[in-house]
Amino acid sequence: MPGSTKLATSMSRAVVTPLARMLWRPRIIGRKHVPKHGPVILASNHRSFIDSPAITLMAPRKVSFLAKQEYFTGTGLRGAVSRAFFGGIGAIGVERGAGAAAQHALDLGLERLEAGEAFAIYPEGTRSLDGRLYKGRTGVAWLALTSGAPVVPVALTGTEHVQPVGSRVPKLAKVTIEFGEPMDLSSFGDASSGRARRHATDAVMAAIQALSGQEPANAYNNPPATIVERVKQVLRRDDPKQAVEPD
Structure with missing residues (x-):
């Protein structure tokens, strides 16, 4: 890690962590479950914009996570502050999207794991607007089965009240942030097997649900295309039979 990045990380944690603890009064459970050394995947539910800062600031070791590239491309003072903050708490700027963009994002995560670092990921793919726990995308299993890294399930509660949608x-x-016991997914099979990735991901989501207590949605969390759809999704619960993609 370059010296400037180490300095930014240390400064961000030194300044932001005490402030976050004072404002949010976090209850942290199971920090002992996060390995002190070596690669590890922190797989969390996703309820708020502040979830990533919460995980990285409250975890017992440095954690990297993916963030929108826009956080690193701003200009002026605001852009400089954004780059310093997100870079300091371990964010990796990526272009959002499917296909090649999604694989590139996973490849960046794999690089961190192969370097022996901790990497956080949201298997749901995007924030839950109605509070339910959505079906996990199999990228988390691909990372675990490819790298051999254990998966620590993480449950966040209350972050949706800190920064509600909008x-x-x-x-x-x-x-409250709770770290569960590490999971070894190697018994599910090889990363090249779609069935292995699906079953391994389902096991991770079950572990997250056991910690968070959220109602399972039994559907993928497909982001609303418009603001109106976002509002509707917050105000009502969609039919769980909808938006289920083929395995």
């Missing part, structure tokens, strides 16, 4: 300013609320 809110730009964080609110005062109590946050």
Whole structure:
């Protein structure tokens, strides 16, 4: 890790962590389950914009995660602050999308794991607007089966109250983050097997659900195409039979 990145990380944690603990009064459970050394995947539910900062600031070791490239391309003072903050807490800027873009994002995560680092991922793919736990995408299993890294399930509770959908300013609320016991997914098979990836991912999601207590959606979380659809998804629960993609 370059010296400038180490300095930014240390400064961000030194300044932001005490402030976050004061404002959100986090309850942290199971930190002992996160290995102190070696590659590990932190697989979490996703309820708020602040989930990634919460995980990286409350975990017992440095954690990397994927973030929108826009956080690193801004100009002026605001852009500089954004780059310093997100770079300091372990964010990796990527272009969002499917296909090649999605594989590139996974490849970046694999690089971190092969370097012996901790990497956080949201198997649901995007934030849950209605509070349910959605079906996991199999990228988490591909990473685990390809790298051999254990998976630590993570459950976040309360972050949805700190920064609700549509809110730009964080609110005062109590946050709980629970780290579950590490999971070895190697028994599910090879990363090249779609069935192995599916079953391994389902096991990870079951572990997350056991910690979070969320209602399973039994569907993929497909991002709403418009603002109106986003509002509708918040106000009502969609039919869980919809938006289920083929395995």
